[in-house]
Amino acid sequence: MKVNQLIKLLPINFFFITRFLVLVIFCLLLTCLFIIQSSSAEPVKITLMMQALEATQWEPFVKEFNDQHSDIELEVIEGPNATNQVEDLYTSSFLLGNSPYDLVFMDIVWVSKFAAAGWLRSLSDRLSKVDLAAFLEGDINGGMYQGELYRIPIRSDGGILYYRSDLLEKNGYQPPNTFTELINISHILQEKKLAEWGYLWTGKQYEGLSAMFMEVLSGYGAFWINPYTLEVGLDSTTAIEAVNFLRSTLDKKISPMGVTTYAEEEVRRLFQTGNAVFMRNWPYAFGLLSDHSSPIKGKFKIKPMVHANNYFSGSCLGGWGLGITKNSQHPDAAWEVIKFFSSEEVQRRFVLATGYVPSRRSLFNDSDILTKFSYYPQLLNVIENSILRPPIPQYAQASDILQRYLSAAITNQLRPEVAMEKAAAETRYLLGKQKSNND
Ligand code: GLC
Numbered sequence: 001m002k003v004n005q006l007i008k009l010l011p012i013n014f015f016f017i018t019r020f021l022v023l024v025i026f027c028l029l030l031t032c033l034f035i036i037q038s039s040s041a042e043p044v045k046i047t048l049m050m051q052a053l054e055a056t057q058w059e060p061f062v063k064e065f066n067d068q069h070s071d072i073e074l075e076v077i078e079g080p081n082a083t084n085q086v087e088d089l090y091t092s093s094f095l096l097g098n099s100p101y102d103l104v105f106m107d108i109v110w111v112s113k114f115a116a117a118g119w120l121r122s123l124s125d126r127l128s129k130v131d132l133a134a135f136l137e138g139d140i141n142g143g144m145y146q147g148e149l150y151r152i153p154i155r156s157d158g159g160i161l162y163y164r165s166d167l168l169e170k171n172g173y174q175p176p177n178t179f180t181e182l183i184n185i186s187h188i189l190q191e192k193k194l195a196e197w198g199y200l201w202t203g204k205q206y207e208g209l210s211a212m213f214m215e216v217l218s219g220y221g222a223f224w225i226n227p228y229t230l231e232v233g234l235d236s237t238t239a240i241e242a243v244n245f246l247r248s249t250l251d252k253k254i255s256p257m258g259v260t261t262y263a264e265e266e267v268r269r270l271f272q273t274g275n276a277v278f279m280r281n282w283p284y285a286f287g288l289l290s291d292h293s294s295p296i297k298g299k300f301k302i303k304p305m306v307h308a309n310n311y312f313s314g315s316c317l318g319g320w321g322l323g324i325t326k327n328s329q330h331p332d333a334a335w336e337v338i339k340f341f342s343s344e345e346v347q348r349r350f351v352l353a354t355g356y357v358p359s360r361r362s363l364f365n366d367s368d369i370l371t372k373f374s375y376y377p378q379l380l381n382v383i384e385n386s387i388l389r390p391p392i393p394q395y396a397q398a399s400d401i402l403q404r405y406l407s408a409a410i411t412n413q414l415r416p417e418v419a420m421e422k423a424a425a426e427t428r429y430l431l432g433k434q435k436s437n438n439d
Pocket of ligand 1 (some may be wrong): 083107108109156157173207209211264282317318319320
């Protein structure tokens with residue numbers, strides 16, 4: 001090419017080169033802008049509410065999650081300690097619309113209602129069959145509604161009987177298996193002035209009353225509601241016997257009248273003073289009763305609940321898990337939270353710190369957990385044989401009916417037969433209405 005031809009082409013090339021350079025600089029600027037923007041982007045906020053006591057216990061883990069996830073900020077709002085009050089708060093937030101919650105920290109008994117109302121996202125596609133098999137079967141089943149999974153269990157729970165092993169051993173008694181043995185041992189130790197009270201149970205009008213009563217019902221071979229047929233068993237002879245048992249503990253002064261206003265913590269605190277022989281509670285109490293400041297540290301043991309002759313003991317399956325709300329704008333970030341809290345490692349450390357019950361089977365045989373809580377294999381046995389409160393969408397209303405009439409019966413406002421007849425009739429009406437709506 002001749003020089004003059006080259007000179008002729010130069011301005012065009014120059015034009016292209018300049019355009020190319022401008023384009024490169026522009027792209028570089030855009031990239032820088034994107035990097036600056038994404039590094040200073042606000043993390044996605046994920047909100048949930050849980051009972052105040054538990055929120056404090058989860059605090060270090062929430063901090064750990066936030067430290068590990070610069071793109072997510074988990075905020076835990078403290079709610080009341082009673083499960084039905086927390087449920088009411090979640091329910092009103094969904095009914096009013098614009099609920100601030102991405103996650104629901106959910107009692108096992110809320111699942112059907114929340115799922116049926118359309119407030120939760122299905123989590124069925126998030127875990128494989130193998131992942132699910134690592135959890136306790138009852139906890140997974142309790143998270144299902146109409147074949148879909150809505151709740152991943154974070155911790156399990158089951159009602160157990162605490163007894164003062166020191167008092168029983170010194171006085172030559174085996175731990176009781178039946179209601180009658182429990183009453184007799186209580187009575188004798190009270191007579192000997194070794195304990196002021198025989199048996200402590202949660203008799204306040206709230207969800208804990210229904211959970212505890214399920215166990216007494218089952219111990220007498222009675223039932224509350226059959227979830228498949230919606231048959232109601234509250235007015236059967238055996239169900240009335242179950243109410244009579246609770247009433248007799250008060251009439252015989254085996255239990256203080258105060259239990260009719262006590263929830264878990266009131267019962268646990270009284271047992272911890274050393275003034276009672278037996279207590280029905282959840283496993284969370286074990287850790288607190290074993291605290292170095294506890295007067296009964298090392299002086300108590302646990303066993304499955306008592307039952308009537310020829311029947312079996314029933315432990316009510318409780319437990320808590322996480323579900324993602326329908327209205328959450330960030331379901332994937334919410335899922336990260338679930339993965340973290342349900343992971344084996346986090347559960348392991350949470351159990352070691354608090355004595356709560358894991359929802360993963362492997363942890364019941366974890367060597368560190370066994371060194372600290374040697375009773376875990378026994379607990380696994382109790383929980384694997386526990387009974388679920390009726391998993392029906394109207395559970396909250398059914399439980400409310402039972403609580404009202406049972407409370408009236410144990411506080412002597414209604415005779416047990418009358419109370420249970422009324423409870424059964426109202427429950428049938430509730431379920432009957434639902435049945436005809438579905439027809
Ligand atoms: C415990 C159980 C829960 C139950 C509640 C009743 O928290 O885990 O399932 O509903 O006690 O008070």
